[in-house]
Amino acid sequence: MTDRMDLEAAEAAALDEADETADLEPWEEVLDEWEYLGWLDVLPAGLMAITGAFDGPTTTRLDFDKVSADMVAGEGLTLLDGDPLWPVLSEDLPDEDRLDNHEEAYGQYLEEMRAQRQDWAELTARDPRIAVSSLNELVDRLIDWGLLTEHGDLIELVETVPDPLEKLPLTEDTIGRLILDRMGPEMEAVEDVLHDTLYHGDSDELVTTLRKLADQADVTVEIAGMTVAMLISQADSGVSAERFGPLDTEGVENLKEHQKFTLRVDRTAPGFADHEH
Structure with missing residues (x-):
């Protein structure tokens, strides 16, 4: 970190x-x-x-x-x-x-x-x-x-x-x-999941749940939520979250583990060019 x-x-x-x-x-x-x-x-x-x-x-x-x-x-x-x-x-x-x-x-x-x-x-x-x-x-x-x-x-x-x-x-x-x-290694595991599925997927968005992310990264739901919250708090990351409207960090952290939400990546964001591909 x-x-x-x-x-x-x-x-x-x-x-x-x-x-x-x-x-x-x-x-x-x-x-x-x-x-x-x-x-x-x-x-x-x-x-x-x-x-x-x-x-x-x-x-x-x-x-x-x-x-x-x-x-x-x-x-x-x-x-x-x-x-x-x-x-x-x-x-x-x-x-x-x-x-x-x-x-x-x-x-x-x-x-x-x-x-x-x-x-x-x-x-x-x-x-x-x-x-x-x-x-x-x-x-x-x-x-x-x-x-x-x-x-x-x-x-x-x-x-x-x-x-x-x-x-x-x-x-x-x-x-x-x-x-x-x-928590760095566990948060990086969540980021690796997003790296594979969001940054290098066929779509600029990913519909998921905190439970699914946690299972894919083999971490707790709390770690998955904190990682997503951290990413969307960084304006240059290009990552945003929505569920019936935009989610801020508090909104992500308050999601129940089974609730679906959408992650989006803006490939024109300043931080996207620095992302490891």
Whole structure:
């Protein structure tokens, strides 16, 4: 649901393709859950120095501030505005890792990372008890929140990952964004159905129900409704909905699952030209 990871994806594309069908180890699934739940989206970017230390369920409790400094020194990273809690990708990536629109993409990436850092600053202002000045302190917070446990000089990933929505005093906007991100793959499944049947069908319209869309995409009716509502809320998408007259987002969300409605695509809409065909 966001372009934030474009640069990271470009940098790691070869590894991603090689591992795409590989089974994850249990400890890798735990770190996957960290990402799915949104911990990586709300905590300082230096978290990657902590997660990167794990090559199993446990790791030695290192000096993670030194680990991060070493990463910045040798792995194409830089500190965002000199902040040691926020190592980010450097603009000076090798040519093979650059995107076609590298300068624009990198500028957007930095803007989003600065926004995440501002959100973190506001979060810690609301609850100063969770503020940290080092990655070693961040490890302590992760232990407090139940993501890690400590056993002597070892730290261990907790198998049942807590939800940041329950642990942090997040704003309503952040909560909404995290929930939307979690639903991303399911919403994309609904979009794929529409891609095949509406954008590439013989007609510019599709008569359907939320239940039918949900079954075709193997998602819940609620997800199907939210996806349709999101699409028609984007004026440039070219997608509109009708049932005895135009439907707005609230009208779509209030449809009963068996009620028929019509989706239409305007192939002259600005967003249609950008649609992946």
